Amino acid sequence: MKIICFDPGTVRIGVAISDEAEYLSRAVGFIKNDERLERLLKELAQKEPFSAIVVGNPLNMDGTKNPRTTHADLLAEKLKFFFPGVPLAMWDERLTTADAEEIMIRANVSRKKRKKKIDSLAAALILQSYLDSRGRRK
Helix, strand or coil: CCEEEEECCCCEEEEEEECCCCCCEEEEEEEECCCCHHHHHHHHHHHCCCCEEEEEECCCCCCCCCHHHHHHHHHHHHHHHHCCCCCEEEEECCCHHHHHHHHHHHCCCCHHHHHHHHHHHHHHHHHHHHHHHCCCCC
16 A cells, blocks of 8 residues: 655645555645645545555754644644544654755756645655665565
């Protein structure tokens, strides 16, 4: 089955999902972090069934928590409530947004398009890091 990843933000939540073999991640897009979140998550789960969840954990460079970490923790709690019994892992997301920005700049993606795609590309980088850490043991 697939693993889904969320890159939490106060306005938008980037989304990525793995392939069936859990080797590769792909950016899916983003969902708005507003009052429609529960409905949007459930719709996403119907379109892209998953067996596990990864949430990007925005830690400081020294590994300590910061105010953005609270948003990730709140999203994780909501996901546990919306999808009980689905395993959830918090995963270090330090520098993924900067990496995503750099990738898109090198690819000559316009600033306007980068803004629309950065959240989902960051989620894909977080998920790929998680998948790679497992040693592709399937």
